[in-house]
Amino acid sequence: MRTTRVSRCQMLVSWSSRPVNEFVDSPLPNLNGPAAVVRIQDGFNHQSHSFSTLAGTILVQARDPAKLCMEIENAIDEHRFNDAWKLFEQHLHMDGFPRKSIVNKLLTSYAASLDVPWLEKAYGMVEQAIEESKQNLLGKEPLIYLSFVLAKCGLPVPASTILRKLIHMEQYPPVTAWSAILAHMSLTAPGAYLAAELILEIGYLFQDGRVDPRKKINAPLIAMKPNTIAMNIALTGCLLFGTTRKAEQLLDMMPRIGIRADTNLLIIMAHIYERNGRREELRKLQRHIDDSQSLTDTQFRQFYNCLLTCHLKFGDLDAASNMVLIMLRKAREARNSFATAALLFPIDKKSSPGPVSQESLGDKESGGLGNNRSNKDPTLSYEEFYRDRNFLKLDAEAKEVLNALLVELHMQVELITTERGILQPTEKIYVKLVKAFLESGKTKELAAFLIKAEKEDSPASNDNSALVHVINSCISLGWLDQAHDLLDEMRLAGVRTSSSVYASLLKAYCKANRSGEVTALLRDARRAGIQLDSSSYNALIEFRVIQKDTKEAFHIFKEMKEAKIPRTGHQEFEMLVKGCAEGGEAGLMAKLLREIKEEQAVDSGVHDWNNVIHFFCKKRLMQDAEKALKKMRSLGHAPNAQTFSFYGDWIRCHWGEIYRGNRALGRNEIYCFSNLNEV
Numbered sequence: 001m002r003t004t005r006v007s008r009c010q011m012l013v014s015w016s017s018r019p020v021n022e023f024v025d026s027p028l029p030n031l032n033g034p035a036a037v038v039r040i041q042d043g044f045n046h047q048s049h050s051f052s053t054l055a056g057t058i059l060v061q062a063r064d065p066a067k068l069c070m071e072i073e074n075a076i077d078e079h080r081f082n083d084a085w086k087l088f089e090q091h092l093h094m095d096g097f098p099r100k101s102i103v104n105k106l107l108t109s110y111a112a113s114l115d116v117p118w119l120e121k122a123y124g125m126v127e128q129a130i131e132e133s134k135q136n137l138l139g140k141e142p143l144i145y146l147s148f149v150l151a152k153c154g155l156p157v158p159a160s161t162i163l164r165k166l167i168h169m170e171q172y173p174p175v176t177a178w179s180a181i182l183a184h185m186s187l188t189a190p191g192a193y194l195a196a197e198l199i200l201e202i203g204y205l206f207q208d209g210r211v212d213p214r215k216k217i218n219a220p221l222i223a224m225k226p227n228t229i230a231m232n233i234a235l236t237g238c239l240l241f242g243t244t245r246k247a248e249q250l251l252d253m254m255p256r257i258g259i260r261a262d263t264n265l266l267i268i269m270a271h272i273y274e275r276n277g278r279r280e281e282l283r284k285l286q287r288h289i290d291d292s293q294s295l296t297d298t299q300f301r302q303f304y305n306c307l308l309t310c311h312l313k314f315g316d317l318d319a320a321s322n323m324v325l326i327m328l329r330k331a332r333e334a335r336n337s338f339a340t341a342a343l344l345f346p347i348d349k350k351s352s353p354g355p356v357s358q359e360s361l362g363d364k365e366s367g368g369l370g371n372n373r374s375n376k377d378p379t380l381s382y383e384e385f386y387r388d389r390n391f392l393k394l395d396a397e398a399k400e401v402l403n404a405l406l407v408e409l410h411m412q413v414e415l416i417t418t419e420r421g422i423l424q425p426t427e428k429i430y431v432k433l434v435k436a437f438l439e440s441g442k443t444k445e446l447a448a449f450l451i452k453a454e455k456e457d458s459p460a461s462n463d464n465s466a467l468v469h470v471i472n473s474c475i476s477l478g479w480l481d482q483a484h485d486l487l488d489e490m491r492l493a494g495v496r497t498s499s500s501v502y503a504s505l506l507k508a509y510c511k512a513n514r515s516g517e518v519t520a521l522l523r524d525a526r527r528a529g530i531q532l533d534s535s536s537y538n539a540l541i542e543f544r545v546i547q548k549d550t551k552e553a554f555h556i557f558k559e560m561k562e563a564k565i566p567r568t569g570h571q572e573f574e575m576l577v578k579g580c581a582e583g584g585e586a587g588l589m590a591k592l593l594r595e596i597k598e599e600q601a602v603d604s605g606v607h608d609w610n611n612v613i614h615f616f617c618k619k620r621l622m623q624d625a626e627k628a629l630k631k632m633r634s635l636g637h638a639p640n641a642q643t644f645s646f647y648g649d650w651i652r653c654h655w656g657e658i659y660r661g662n663r664a665l666g667r668n669e670i671y672c673f674s675n676l677n678e679v
Contacts (some may be wrong), residue, residue, distance in 0.1 A: 031567070065095045069102050076109045081118060082308040084109075097134050104142040111142075111149040119530075122146055123158045128167060140171040148177070148394065151184035152379060156191030159184075160198050172224040179230040180394035186237030196246045199226055199234045203250075224637050228262050229398055229518060235268045236405040243390045244275040263292065267299045271409065274306035279314060282307050297418045298410055305413045306421055317436055321449045322378035324433070327416070328456035334422045427469060434470050440481050446470075447489030454495060471501050476506050484506075484521065491528055499525075501534040510543040518543065535562070568641045606637045613643060 068091050075084035088106060091098050103125065110122035126146070143162055151159035159181055166173050169607055183193035184200065205211065206225050214221050223284055231250065231320065238247035251269060254261075261269065266288060273281045289295065289303050304323070311320040379395060388394070415429040437446035450467045466492065474483035490497050502525045509518045516539070524534065538561040544552045609632040616625035 013384045052264055065091065065098070068094070069098050072098065072102055073105065076105055079109075081113065097129060097132070097137055100137045100139070102121060103129070103137045104139045105526065107138075107142045107146050110376060111146045112379075112382055114149065114153060114379065116153060116155070119146075119150055119153060119158075123150065123162070126162060126165070135165075135169055138169075140166065140173070142382075143171070144173050144177050144181075144381055145380075147173075148181050148184070148385075150381060151181045151191070151196065154188060154191075156185040156188060156194050157604060160194045161295075163198060164201070167224075171221045173392055174223040175225060175227050175230055176391040176395040176398075178224070179227070179233060180391075180398040180401075181234045182230055183398045186233050186240075186405065187401070189241040192234075192237030193243050193246065195234045196238055196243065196250060199230060200249060200253065202226055203253050204256050207253070208256055226257065226259065227403060228259055228265060229395075231259055231265050232262075233398065233402050233405065235265070235272065236402065236409055239268065239271050239275065239409060240405065244272055247272045263295050263299055264402075266292070266295075267302050268642065270303045270306040274310045276312075277310070277313060280309045282310055297421045301416050301418050301423060302410060302413050305416045308415050308429065312436065313433055315436070315440075317433065317440070317442070317445070317511075320429075320436075321433060324429060325449070325452055325456055327423045327425055328453055331419075331422045331424050333458055334420070430470055432471055434473060438474075438479065443482065443485045444489060446488055447493070449484070451490070451493055451495055467495070468498055468501055471497075475504050480505065480508055480512065480514070480517070484517065486523070491524065497528070497530075499530045499532060502528075502530050503532055506532070506536050507539045510539045512545075513546075515543075606632075606640060606643075609635075609637055610640075610643050 068087060072084050072087045072091065073083075075087060077558070084106065088098065088102075097103060107122050107125060108120040115117075121204070123146070126138060126143065129135060143166055143250060147159045147162040147166075150156075150162070163173065163178055163181060182195045185195045185198075197441065203226050211218050211221055211225075231254065235247050235250055238250070251272065266285065270285055271291075273279075273285065286303075286307065290298070293305075304327075308320055308323050310325065311317075380388075384393070415426055415432070417424055417426050434446060437443070437449070442550065450470055455466050466484075471483045471486055474480075474486070485499060487501065487505070502521065506518065506521055506525075509521060522540075526560060537556060540556050544556065609628065612628045613625050613632070616622070616628060629643070632643075
């Protein structure tokens with residue numbers, strides 16, 4: 001009995017549905033059976049053998065592997081990826097993996113497609129080649145390129161796996177290449193965690209001087225050593241996605257592999273220490289921050305935001321409030337210096353740069369983080385990638401993604417802002433401090449802090465002071481008693497408070513139907529010499545009418561009239577008439593009618609002259625306004641609060657020039673100070 005062995009051919013079975021590869025490379029016994037026709041093409045001799053089979057005729061067709069490789073290459077060049085894959089599978093079943101150039105061309109072409117299904121097939125090829133110990137067919141550059149594209153298309157797991165395979169194969173990727181892979185991995189939460197793990201694994205190889213850089217044989221390994229950019233990328237990804245404990249492991253590894261911190265790394269360290277509650281480490285870092293000459297305003301802002309947040313986390317209100325006061329004092333000193341410099345050296349407003357918005361900051365630095373998240377962004381072709389032997393383009397892309405990550409990190413700063421390079425507290429820090437003080441029952445300490453802040457801040461208007469913002473915040477939160485306590489503390493400390501605060505609190509008390517507090521606040525306002533506006537009187541009259549206290553409502557109406565408070569309409573009359581009618585008080589109704597007649601008999605000349613003075617003040621014709629005021633008095637019309645309020649508006653607009661001595665006040669302007677409470 002002869003046995004024939006068929007190999008390196010493809011068998012086409014016309015009779016059975018059994019897989020062909022069950023017969024390939026296996027002996028075919030009992031050749032004395034029915035005839036089997038074996039057709040061998042492409043230069044092989046045609047032979048016929050009789051052998052025994054289960055049934056039917058087997059047709060075996062052999063193909064030249066070299067010709068199949070050529071067809072695969074042509075399909076790739078023509079972007080017929082489906083055909084290329086089918087031909088590759090045929091070659092795989094017939095003769096195993098094709099030659100190295102074909103395998104790598106398949107990998108890079110599928111990677112360049114940016115299509116996830118083809119990327120998965122390419123990754124599957126890599127895994128199969130390694131499983132079959134065919135890793136010698138996989139080129140270093142094609143694997144780096146495939147890993148880069150996988151990371152950019154949002155597939156961090158296979159991207160990191162390929163990097164690990166490269167290291168295991170001792171085909172060490174340079175840090176300029178794998179840092180770009182790390183950057184795109186760090187744009188997602190799972191990828192950021194894997195990036196931190198990867199850099200820990202790579203860094204372990206270099207800990208405590210394990211690799212001697214003097215030996216030439218270690219040069220490829222030394223080129224893979226993590227650098228500051230790779231560390232910044234991994235740490236920022238951990239911060240943005242909340243894996244700060246993993247980030248601290250990276251910080252612990254840094255000195256052991258000899259990474260030196262740049263300015264970005266210092267700020268990232270501050271964020272990590274703040275998130276993990278490491279206040280002492282932040283204080284140690286502060287010395288380096290204050291001594292550094294290369295930090296930007298944005299970086300200073302981020303560091304002190306971290307320090308201030310950490311103080312609040314520890315409940316150290318003294319340290320937090322002291323930081324705010326120092327910022328306010330330095331800001332005041334800087335404003336004074338700037339005003340002096342502007343006086344001596346006038347600044348051309350056209351050429352002076354305006355404030356930089358958060359959006360423009362993001363556009364300047366990176367074009368926005370969202371652009372880097374898209375897996376359809378233009379990417380390097382493999383030809384460009386291969387020509388860039390030093391991976392400079394990947395290094396530039398890693399830096400671009402890092403800038404985008406840093407911008408997103410900067411967007412989380414809320415407690416501190418900058419103006420002309422000077423740190424200043426935001427309203428948010430005041431809200432947090434006030435809440436912390438009040439929740440711990442430290443109203444007196446809060447008042448003391450606000451008084452100091454008032455002195456340091458020196459606002460151009462009382463309505464724009466920190467105190468007003470804080471009390472208004474308390475009122476908006478419904479903390480009316482705390483707001484009243486703060487007002488009392490301010491009054492006892494001799495600090496004059498804007499009438500708008502009293503008005504806001506009074507209206508809130510009226511809305512809450514708290515009669516006793518309304519009476520007490522009115523008494524405090526009168527003691528402090530505060531003149532309420534017409535809206536406050538309207539709220540008081542309405543409140544008393546609702547309380548069915550029409551006598552007090554009528555008393556408030558008369559007080560408003562005697563104070564010559566300008567009215568916006570006839571709501572007061574309507575409310576009083578309604579109250580008198582519902583209460584059946586004929587006497588009060590008669591008094592009210594007399595008041596209405598007197599009101600109608602008032603000379604309308606005051607209103608007309610007020611309009612004239614308002615026009616001159618609006619046009620900044622102050623001499624004409626002063627002449628109009630003299631003429632008004634000579635005609636027997638007494639100026640009221642509205643008359644002087646127009647002067648007050650003008651003084652507020654020019655307070656900066658008046659304060660610096662660039663503008664003198666006239667007699668009537670000075671007179672405003674003695675007649676108005678809010679100038």
